[in-house]
Amino acid sequence: MIAFCIIIGDSIPHVVTAVVPKINEIPILWVLANRRAVIAIYTLGISYPLTLYRDIAKVCRFLCVGHQPILTPVAVGQSKRLRSG
Numbered sequence: 212m213i214a215f216c217i218i219i220g221d222s223i224p225h226v227v228t229a230v231v232p233k234i235n236e237i238p239i240l241w242v243l244a245n246r247r248a249v250i251a252i253y254t255l256g257i258s259y260p261l262t263l264y265r266d267i268a269k270v271c272r273f274l275c276v277g278h279q280p281i282l283t284p285v286a287v288g289q290s291k292r293l294r295s296g
Contacts, residue, residue, distance in 0.1 A: 220250030223283070225284075226284040
């Protein structure tokens with residue numbers, strides 16, 4: 212689970228800065244361009260609460276949330292590729 216959070220932390224900031232190059236200058240949103248902040252937010256906001264559930268059926272509802280950070284870079288990359296022709 213920690214490895215998944217680190218992979219998300221390594222990929223999301225690069226995607227966000229590619230989409231919004233000046234995100235470091237925007238108040239509060241600069242956090243999305245910081246690797247450590249993304250890892251902490253993802254771990255505390257998504258991964259840790261999922262580990263608290265004892266029933267696997269409840270965890271299944273949140274799997275789409277866990278897949279969102281994986282699908283975002285793929286979608287952004289594909290859209291950039293299609294726009295560049």
